[in-house]
Structure formats: structure tokens, C-alpha cells
Amino acid sequence: MADSAICRELQELLPGRVRTGEPMKNHTSWRIGGPSEIFVEPAGREELQLVVSHAYRRQVPLMVIGNGSNLLVTEGGIRGIVVKIGSDLGRITTRDLRITAEAGAKLAGVAAVARDKGLGGFEFSAGIPGTVGGAVVMNAGANGSSICSLVHKVLLLSLEGEFYQKANKDISFGYRTSILQSEPAIVVEAEFFCHFKDKKEITAEMERHLNRRRQTQPLGYPNAGSVFKNPPGDSAGRLIEAAGLKGLRIGDAQISTVHANFIINLGSATARDILKLVELAREKVLGCFGVELQLEIKVIGND
């Protein structure tokens, strides 16, 4: 439990950047989540290093989030410090085929810069609402590609407050996973390698992906994208639908009628409602097809 002295110390170190009891529902795409004890949005990497080092010295747990588009935060909220890596850590630069982006840059921003420079590679990401940090950690992907094929190296900050780099080969990327999900470190920046491509082709491809999403995903309601990973050779949405769960509602949470691997918040859904649907989907799909669904979303917070 972080005490008020730690909060005061942080407020002195980072004036105007520290809040207490910040509702996490304001920082998740599901619009769900209780308060974080201490919430910090650093203005740059020096401030990030300050808060991380301070948390380490004072032994306060620290959790990092990006755009909160893959997160379910429980109503009990989060103890310790939540660090949000946002647009103040969002610089994007390019050199030849290389794009360097800070962790708080939106994937959409990086894809737009790439398109404008005639650099291909990020088209797949059209419509993924995450930050660079979240996308690298999750190895975000769609349309047969994922971000690991573009990552050259990543700059990290350890929880002790030291910067270090990791090359692609040392990140153990896999389907919606990377070693960074278990490494006690924060992604600060990533360097990507693209290839030259005609701007018009890039634009058309991104439009195609966006249109497909508009037709196949319930974008009118708060959600967190795919709840489960697709099992090998199948799709979680197909299995959940075949198990007869499409449209099932608990409280204000509903298995989408548009795409059964999405759970939507119809207004005032709670994390508990979502987790009940998650459990039901798991049980039914296991019972009907013998397939164990694995979560793609990350669940955090106290009961």
C-alpha cells in the first residue's frame, strides 16, 4: 500500500503529473476499472525515470499502461503506482527506412507517418487503438502480420531505473506475446525497419483493413478487441458462436452479436460481469469442442 508520504514526494518530483484515486475507467477502452492509488503521467523519459526509481527505492508496486485498449481493470482498482505512457512520450522520427517512435506514440500515428513517407509495413495495424509500447509488448497484429516483423530494437527502462536495449532476436516474440510481458521493465522507445512502398497502395490497403473492421467488429460500444487468442487453426469467435453464446448478456456486458470474440460494454458493465462471460465462454467451448481458450486481454487490479 503506498502511503500519503510517497504520494507527496512524487508530487514534489513531478509537479502537476501525479493524481490520487484516478478512476481507471477513464484510461481503458472498455470504460471499466476502479481507482488507482497513485496515477502518474510522466512528461518525458526523465520524469519516467524519476518515478520508476522512486517507486523502486520506496518499494511501491508499479504498473505501466499505454492506451488501455487490451486491459480489464477490476472495480477494486490498483494498489501502488500506475504509470501511463501517453502522448508526452510520443515522439516519432524517421531516417531512410527507419522509424523511431517513443512508447506513448499511437500506432495509428506511426502508421500515418509511415504512409506519408512512402514506407510500407504498418498497413496491417490500421484500426488497432494501442500505443507503440503496448503493441510491442503484446506483439499486436492483424491481417496476417504483426509488429514483430518491423521491430529492430527496443529501448527499455528497468524497474531499478536503468535504460538498456534489446534487439528483436532477444524479445522472443510469439502470437500476441513477447518476453517483455514477464520482464520487469518499461518500453520507452522502439526502432522499426520498413520498406519503400507506393503511398497510394499503402492508403488503399489501410482503408481496406479499416472497412473490414467497420463491417465485422462492434466499434459502436466500448470493448477491448479480441478477448481470447485464436486457438491454432481455428478462431475463438467461431467457437464461441458455435457454442451458442453470441449475444449472451450479463449485467451490461454482452458477447457481441457482431463478433463473438468481442465483449461489449452496453453502459455500466463491471469487470465482474465481463469475467463471468469470460468464464462461461471458456467452460462452454471446452465442453462443446474440447478447446481451452486462452485470454488475450490482460486482467489487473484488486478484488
Ligand SMILES: Cc1cc2nc3c(=O)[nH]c(=O)nc-3n(C[C@H](O)[C@H](O)[C@H](O)COP(=O)(O)OP(=O)(O)OC[C@H]3O[C@@H](n4cnc5c(N)ncnc54)[C@H](O)[C@@H]3O)c2cc1C
Ligand atoms: C477495437 C479494438 C480493436 C483491436 N484490434 C486489435 C488487433 O487487431 N490486433 C491486436 O493485436 N490487438 C488489437 N486490439 C487490442 C489492443 O489495441 C492491442 O493489444 C494494443 O497493442 C494494446 O496497446 P495499449 O497501448 O492499449 O496497451 P495497454 O492495453 O495499455 O497495455 C497492454 C499490456 O501492455 C503493457 N504495456 C503497455 N505499455 C507498456 C510499456 N510502455 N512498457 C511496458 N509494458 C507496457 C501493459 O502493462 C499491459 O500488460 C484491439 C483493441 C480494440 C479496443
